[in-house]
Amino acid sequence: MSHVRILVIHGPNLNLLGRRQPEVYGSVTLEQVNEQLAILGRELGAEVRTLQSNWEGEIVEAIHGARGTADAIVINPGAYTHTSIAIRDAIQGVALPTVEVHLSNIHAREPFRRHSYVAEVAVGQICGFGVHSYLLGLRVAADLAAERRGAAS
Ligand code: CA2
Helix, strand or coil, X not given: CCCEEEEEEECXXXXXXXXXXXXXXXXXXHHHHHHHHHHHHHHHCEEEEEEECCCHHHHHHHHHHHECCECEEEEECHHHHHCCHHHHHHHHHHCXXXXXXXXXXXXXXXXXXXXXXXXXXXXXXXXXXXXXHHHHHHHHHHHHHHHHHHHHC
């Protein structure tokens, strides 16, 4: 069977990773996160595509584009987690298994970060483990993608 295809989406401001607020988000840069995802992807036999956007509409379109080009999605929607019905509807619309990840533990921060619109349409949420949230998310997404491929064949 060919490689499962995973789309990893980084939402707004995550391009600043490692350059600001290291006490909250750590000192690893987005490039380093993507590199670790690529290494793990090779280990898992998964094709990993990564994308960062500060634009809600661009994220919505990337999710639409995943239909037919990816088997599962890993998404850190950034602050859109707490505001975006559009991103939630896009995920529901494409019906691809989606894993929500966050670097920080959103449940241990300001009350406005505790609610996620995406959680309601994601298979699950992993938060609070820094870069490991993404790596764990990729492992789960690769399994979900393989299951989905198996069910379709
Ligand atoms: O913990 C996470 O991964 C978040 O999705 C990060 C978002 C925040 O709005 C969510 O509530 C939780 C913020 C991303 C901003 O990232 C920065 C990184 C370095 C410096 C400044 C911002």
